[in-house]
Amino acid sequence: MSNLLEVKNLKKHFPIKKGAIFPKQVGAVKAVDGVSFHVRKGETLGLVGESGCGKSTTGRAILNLIQPSEGEVIYKGEDISHYKGEKLRKLRQDIQIIFQDPYASLNPRMTVEQIIAEPMRAFGTPKKEREEKIDYLLDVVGLSSYHKHRYPHEFSGGQRQRIGIARALTLDPELIICDEPVSALDVSIQAQVINLMEDLQKEFDLTFIFIAHDLSVVHHISDRVAVMYLGEIVEVGEVEELYANPKHPYTQALLSAIPEADPHLKRDRMVLEGDLPSPSNPPAGCKFHTRCPFAEEICRTEHPELKDVSTGDHQAACHLVKEVVGSNG
């Protein structure tokens, strides 16, 4: 399996400006601050982290919906991060996105048919072909063709998300960025939508970047998982390896928070102290040191890089990887 997408040192800093007439930049919110990872063709990469850690910004920066401040996004061997105009528009056929909120992501003034046809219309698919494809896609995502003349507000959240998925599939993309596609849905509906996405991945040979904060969902759907904290990736690896053997203390804390379906089980929870630091003024050294129970002097001064922490495909960015494993052992 070759790399379909490679992200190198991606940064997105939103400027903070002051002054009404001559705005001066007084700082920056470092939403994404040097993220690197790769996605192999046909796999699902889970991207997890707390709210505000830059997961969604990363997704949008890959799509160039938000212009990245720095770094490269290499898709099929080409850096697409500086694409503009028609070149960028053509790229939209290959990379699509499914949004979190199925209520906000469908135009309330368009029928389902118009919504699904919109991407095809943008790329000049003939009308007859469009109509056939709409019927086919509605069927694929579990809706019926008689739904196509209705408006989004006539559907439930799960149905709307299916419409959003159908729209993402219209252009036969290779890579779909799923921005928390199920977190706005009821748990029972979540399972249906996730199963649908897995089926579609097999059927259409899709590659997913699956952004989520629900760790069990990510465990279920992902092949590999990247854990983000304050705009950086702190740990990345094969899903089974990472869940069974988390190296970074932040990952350990996250995983210990997954509820178990056994009331008698005595759990060893690792509860983090304090709040997420402000991304406009992140801590020096390891960004996690303010909340890390194992932090040492080196963590406050030196920024850790991702390094191999096991024989498999598993990297973590922590100075104390060995020690943490030992003390937890």
Add this chain to the structure above:
Amino acid sequence: MSAQMDLEQNSKVKAKKPKKESSLWGDALSRILKSKTSFIGLMIILLLIVVAVLAPVLAPYHPIDDGSIIDRYQPPSAEHWLGTDQLGRDILSRIIYGARISIKIGVIAVGIAFVVGTLLGGIAGYIGRWVDNVIMRIIDIMMAFPSILLAIAMVAILGKSLTNAMIAVGIVGVPQFARIVRSTVLSIKEKEFVESARASGVKNGRILMRHVLPNCMAPIIVQATLSVGTAILDAAGLSFLGLGAQGATPEWGVMLSDGRAALQTSPWVITFPGLAIFLVVLGFNLFGDGLRDALDPRLKQ
């Protein structure tokens, strides 16, 4: 009582049923009909339209040709319900025909303001940056002039005629539309469905026309309704000053202007066209206010 309960139940059933149209306008209509003032406004507007359409049937005399100078300044009577003017023409007939001109003025002037203002405001809001600055500063300059002065200046440039008066009144109305549209576009363009259109490769022009502007319609429709009243008033003002409709045209502003010489001896010549203007402007304002309240999402339930 029971009828009212029936009605309530009906509306509940309707609300649950999936409707083909977006429910926004359906809800709005039912709320408008519930409010007395906006209902009166709607009735006045409907009356104006009926009178304009049926003018040849309703008017007892021809507005221009009938009447002789011998019958001038006759007070209201069975023969001439609202009296006659300085040339002996029947005032009622002239007011009835004047309704046609008022509707024409309202529709065309507001149409110009609507189209130009929506496009300018939409472009300014959607593109942003320097384009926004340039367009909105021009709009600010236009707003800095009193509207009637600006209209007079424009008619002075274009020449005196009813058409030019309508154009002038339309252009004067542009800034309000542009501002409302711009602010609405600013909020709509950040919505996820706009982002998804961008992610689908939809071109900017189409995103603005198909995704952004249709979702800005509610406040624009309200503004349009309120503007019709102002437009009729402004155009009547221009005609009164001799810059709009000319000569024998049964335009309400012209009628006011013609009758002002005889204000003390024959007050009916000027009173009734004035009342007509007042009533129509009131109607559009009441309806516009009701429409705004009905479309305001904060008032829902």
